[in-house]
Amino acid sequence: MSDNTDLLRECARLSVVNSELIIDNSELTIDNSELLIENLRVKAETMRVKAENLRLTQRLNQMNNLARGMYNDFKLDRPNGTLIENNRESLELKNGGTIYFVQYVDRTGKSYISTEGFTPEGDIAPKLYYFGYAVFFMVEELVGQGFSGLPDRFLKLFHQNPKFLKYVVKEFDRMMAMDYL
Secondary structure (H helix, E strand, O other), X not given: OHHHHHHHHHHHHHHXXXXXXHHHHHHHHHHHHHHHHHHHXXXXXXXXXXXXXXXXXXXXXXXXXXXXXXXXXXXXXOOOOOOEEEEEEEEEOOOOOEEEEEEEEOOOOOEEEXXXXXXXXXXXXXXXXXXXXXXXXXXXXXXXXXOOOOOXXXXXXXXXXXXXXXXXXXXXXXXXXXXXX
């Protein structure tokens, strides 16, 4: 009988050890699950950051392409004489800053557009190279405000400058097409 008692004691001891191991295993499973959930959160955040970086890279590429295109198209179109400011329109940007579009006329009545202002990304100097940036930010802001085309105040400003207006309309088309994708 003593062998039976010893076996029962050993069986009880092993049962307790087994129960402790089951509890430890359950705790490790819970810890593992929590780590898997945290890992999924980190992966989701990483994907969100990558998507935002891609969006910003595409935005920067579009801005630079527009700036280069407008620069190349307008570099031979600049006036040599004295200009008089004829009209000025501004646009407040929701992220901060203001862009100004200024219409100048020369002594023959030919109209020229200039851009200036500042954005969260930097200044827009009244230089030819910044045309594309100004148009990009203007269209982005107007689309963000719900416009699908130029408000009348800008149409009046740009109507004497069809080449400039062509770029604005083209940028609106590009932005509106992105909204549908």
